[in-house]
Amino acid sequence: MDSILLFDDPAIRGSLLPFAFTRPVADFRVGILKISEKWEKITGKSISYLTQDYLQKKFPRAKGKAMAVNAAWLPDAESWGLIENLKEDQALFFGKILLASYIGETEKNLDAVKEKKTIQLEKSPSLLLKTWNIFQFNGEEIRKDFALITKGRKSEPITDPYTKVYSAENIFIEKGATIRAAILNAENGPIYIGKNTEIQEGSIIRGPFALCDHSTINMGAKLRGDTTVGPHCKVGGEVSNSVIFGYSNKGHEGFLGNSVIGEWCNLGADTNTSNLKNNYAPVKLWDYTKGGFANTGLQFCGLMMGDHSKCGINTMFNTGTVIGVGANIFGDGFPRNFIASFAWGGASGFSTFQFSKFEETAKAVMGRRGLELTAEELEILQTIFELSKNYRIWEKSS
Template sequence: MQLVIFEDRGVEALSPITDLIPMQEVVVGGAKQFIRLERLLDMESRWIVRDHMELRVPESRKPDYGSPAIILNSRLLSTDLSLKLDYGEALICGSQVVAAKVRSLEWPPEFERAKPCEAKLLENLWDICPTSIVEHLRSDLMKLYGGSEIRVNVNVVGRHAVVIGEGVDILGPLTIDAREGPVIIEKDVLLEPYSYLKGPLYVGAGSQIVAGSRVAGSYLGTATRVGGEVTTSVISDYSNKYHLGFLGHSYVGRWVNIGAGSITSNLKNTYGEVKVRGASTGLSRIGAFIGDHAKLSIGTLTYAGTVIGTASHVHGLVREEVPPFTIYGRSLGWEPVEIELDSVIRTYRRMAPRRNLEPDPREEKLLELLFERTEDLRRRMGVRKGRLG
């Protein structure tokens, strides 16, 4: 029996988060999605992804067609779902397949019986952040990490687990607040003095928390650099938010740089509902959704619910959606201009060695494919070709 996690059409609505990675690798709650779903059956997963995402699938993750399988929708948020299914049986939420069990894996699969269920699927950007962070970060971390190892030179308050990995370097006094959830600090993290770390919180391996930071209720990926104030947010692998500023109720993709003094609004002056792309969310706190490889210059300010596209460079006040591969600075008197693909790739090649990594040709190919696929979108959104100014 194999566990197969599949992408469906609903993944496209989660752009820019899913522009360059499959849904299986998106951070949901307290872990990347494939890790959360593998825990349901205690099995390693294989992946079915969108055609252009095949580049991302390791050989060990490719499905074994023709063999028995339990299949799971990659957008499944619920982790309390019963998967006791007979062969040929599927769980359906509305018209969407949530899970199924088949004797012989084919794609698309065929089912003999459909059972309705009330599972929650990720439909919108705000389902990933802030909703999954608020509702699942604590419980995911509690399920994924059991024991507690506390350093004697760390001030810890609260009863939840505090897990500190090997090679963590603590440069001075700091406070870990585990009253509301676990605090997980992976190996080789650098913790500078006078920081306040509040659970539930996950800090990925090789990351750095800058002196005087306040980080609460968030997920920080591998090799991130984080300073200032961060709350109820995801900062994905290899991204920087090194300087003073505020990031709240926001999702930050991979390879992003957030300049000094940048602030994401996450609450309206009226305390009313925040809309995203004109759609009602039912939520009063939503920050920004920032795609992979985006860059925010110093002093960037974003209105609540702002979407910043993959590989875009933004300046000044941002109060509308920015399409991918765009240089944006309307508050500075600039009209949006398309950024050259070569410039994006050059920037990535400069940034990767700063994380002790070689640039990945697959990443560059996916950037190229996305640039081509989104050209019409940029034209429709008023982005012109040419140079800035």
């Protein structure tokens, strides 16, 4: 077996929108690493993807026979041992959820597992079944990834005399990181500081926490536990139990809690998210598979923001708000709890963010990071624009 093929389970993928609009499930970041990176490090095998047709070009599938593994499965040290000895006529399940099976080079799906011998996994695996699982599982995933990444390695030293550290043995710093007059408290969980990162003066960070490569924590920021800041981000203000996938900014004051932010997002100054209802009732969240709101069973749940979405200064988001891809939110008051992809507006109403205008913005934003919006990525976004038309109800009424 040369490679692992991480497949999007059609029974799960819809519940992971809007983040699964722009990437395979294996490309989600939970903890320090993406799911694909976890499998790659644990197995030592090359990774490829079996995903939606419109995503497959950007996330290619390797040639040849492969072990197909459910991309929603967050692996641990035991996971590889459970599947590496599977025979070609066997399929590993947990209940009705397919976890792993061999797939032939010409097979486009895993329908053939119906003919295979079923092996049931008795121990419950860690499965990403809902968007809120991303922040729910994040603290534990940081711990697992921290152990995986740092095993047998030595951290760079903290040389700044004005930085205060608690439980230094739980802190790992990569080369090129700069830390000035910060407080790092790793008593409750590890703190990982990636390559070429910057933690500016007055920042307070509690573990478990991950700051991925080339990201910056701005002056005076307060980063609570179970939080991941992905690569190439700038973050300030107060953040608690949230995951920012990468290439996004929350540079100013304002609270972000129990939330997931995709790539190429920007939260304007003093943007605040509510993560707790005034009556302490369980939070309801938009469910793309149902076309309506569903009870999460969670008391704390904030904002789910898809890739390339932005909000203006002083934006206020209600508890349990879901924003699709490429939306632009601004204005007074609380916008609705579900905002469709490529929406333009706020509490006073929405129109459509015309694709040509969106494209101009996306190119400008990516250009600031020295990156180009590729033809491949543009085609993906155009497909999402078409797929999401049914959610833009104002287009039907106008």
